[in-house]
Amino acid sequence: MTTYEIFISLIKAGLKVTIQVTFFAAILALVLGFISGLARMSRYRTIRFISGVYIEVFRGTSLLVQLFWIYFALPMMGIRLSALTAGVLAIGLNYGAYCSEVVRSAIQNVPVGQTEACIALNMTKTQRMVKVIIPQAFVMMLPNLGNQLIELLKSTSLVSMITLTDLTYQANILNATTFETTKVYTMLLVIYFIIGLPLSKGVKLLEAKVSEGRV
Amino acid sequence: MWNWDYAFSILPQILSALKITISATFVGFILALFLGLIFSVLVRSDIKIVSLAVRGIIQFIRNTPLLVQLYFIFYVFPKIGISLKPFTAGVLGVGIHYSTYLSEVFRSGIEAVPAGQWEVAKALNFSHIQAWIKIILPQVIPPIIPVIGNYLITMFKETPLLSAITLVEILQTAKILGAGSFRYLEGFTIVGIIFFLLSYPSSQLIKKLEVRLGAKN
Numbered sequence: 001m002t003t004y005e006i007f008i009s010l011i012k013a014g015l016k017v018t019i020q021v022t023f024f025a026a027i028l029a030l031v032l033g034f035i036s037g038l039a040r041m042s043r044y045r046t047i048r049f050i051s052g053v054y055i056e057v058f059r060g061t062s063l064l065v066q067l068f069w070i071y072f073a074l075p076m077m078g079i080r081l082s083a084l085t086a087g088v089l090a091i092g093l094n095y096g097a098y099c100s101e102v103v104r105s106a107i108q109n110v111p112v113g114q115t116e117a118c119i120a121l122n123m124t125k126t127q128r129m130v131k132v133i134i135p136q137a138f139v140m141m142l143p144n145l146g147n148q149l150i151e152l153l154k155s156t157s158l159v160s161m162i163t164l165t166d167l168t169y170q171a172n173i174l175n176a177t178t179f180e181t182t183k184v185y186t187m188l189l190v191i192y193f194i195i196g197l198p199l200s201k202g203v204k205l206l207e208a209k210v211s212e213g214r215v
Numbered sequence: 216m217w218n219w220d221y222a223f224s225i226l227p228q229i230l231s232a233l234k235i236t237i238s239a240t241f242v243g244f245i246l247a248l249f250l251g252l253i254f255s256v257l258v259r260s261d262i263k264i265v266s267l268a269v270r271g272i273i274q275f276i277r278n279t280p281l282l283v284q285l286y287f288i289f290y291v292f293p294k295i296g297i298s299l300k301p302f303t304a305g306v307l308g309v310g311i312h313y314s315t316y317l318s319e320v321f322r323s324g325i326e327a328v329p330a331g332q333w334e335v336a337k338a339l340n341f342s343h344i345q346a347w348i349k350i351i352l353p354q355v356i357p358p359i360i361p362v363i364g365n366y367l368i369t370m371f372k373e374t375p376l377l378s379a380i381t382l383v384e385i386l387q388t389a390k391i392l393g394a395g396s397f398r399y400l401e402g403f404t405i406v407g408i409i410f411f412l413l414s415y416p417s418s419q420l421i422k423k424l425e426v427r428l429g430a431k432n
Contacts, residue, residue: 060418062372062386065403072393073404076216154279154280157282157283158282175290182291185287188283189279189283192278196278196279200274
């Protein structure tokens with residue numbers, strides 16, 4: 001097989017699953033990140049505690065361990081998930097914990113004057129968050145969320161280890177059938193780089209845009 | 216569901232594999248520090264081609280998955296005559312991957328040193344190497360210690376990936392034990408707890424250090 005043929009057959013076989021896992025896991029991570037990030041700053045101790053446990057457990061253990069746990073150990077408790085669900089769930093939960101820190105630090109970095117202004121304008125707490133604090137924090141967290149997305153994309157290669165047929169899995173298969181080891185893994189690296197490149201360029205642009213006009 | 220007797224019976228085997236996990240972490244970390252420092256100096260090189268090439272290499276390594284890089288080192292290197300043991304290949308993979316992250320940390324640390332320090336070195340007739348060792352690096356390193364510490368913890372949590380290239384570290388041990396007994400719950404849970412017990416206190420320690428360093432400045 002020529003290098004070009006390997007490139008094309010890898011993309012045909014595995015790109016869809018890699019994009020699928022990235023997409024769904026990213027949405028899950030973003031939602032969980034917002035919920036747990038906000039919950040971490042809650043007035044109620046119990047809510048703060050629960051979200052703290054979630055964040056620390058998923059940040060403190062390894063993604064691959066979480067993936068194996070969800071795919072191999074959960075069935076013993078009667079919860080059997082498909083490889084795709086397990087992959088999306090593990091990556092989403094893991095990156096959700098990291099995103100929550102991004103969300104929290106961005107919200108805490110909104111100047112206090114904004115909160116004081118809201119109080120002076122007699123806004124409710126919800127209004128203050130939704131109309132003033134979050135819109136400003138969201139812009140600031142975009143570059144960091146973008147970086148998390150790049151890391152998340154790379155981490156989807158782990159799902160090949162729970163038999164999900166993504167790019168990496170297909171490369172292993174192609175390597176075993178063609179013995180074109182050098183070409184297969186080189187092309188695999190190139191493909192991941194090509195997918196990631198627009199993301200990292202985008203993050204650079206965002207970083208420049210966000211810091212524009214700010215001191 | 217959960218069998219305590221079984222959990223205690225496999226605990227010693229998993230704990231003995233912890234040696235491999237920890238030594239892979241530290242050897243990889245030292246390699247990453249060393250390579251990261253070299254990268255960060257090369258990026259600042261006056262020779263345009265060198266700095267551009269190194270920048271390109273860093274970007275390529277950063278934007279591709281560690282797992283694939285491990286496969287590459289373990290399966291492709293033998294084709295060009297370099298056969299590596301799983302441990303060596305794994306340490307090399309993790310070390311090279313994280314050196315690109317650490318080089319960014321070093322770069323920002325170096326850029327934070329005021330230009331006046333370089334001028335002083337020149338005024339005092341220090342050679343370029345003397346200036347690096349005696350003036351610049353001593354100012355670069357203390358503020359970035361917490362960041363570097365966090366990368367050490369991150370690398371520790373990445374070592375289970377080495378099981379993909381047949382290194383028998385703690386996750387692989389748990390997997391082998393699970394395959395033998397058809398019980399995965401206990402093994403994987405123990406591995407998770409070990410990771411948590413080692414990485415959570417370390418990250419709290421680094422947080423404290425960060426506060427202390429912050430107070431100093």
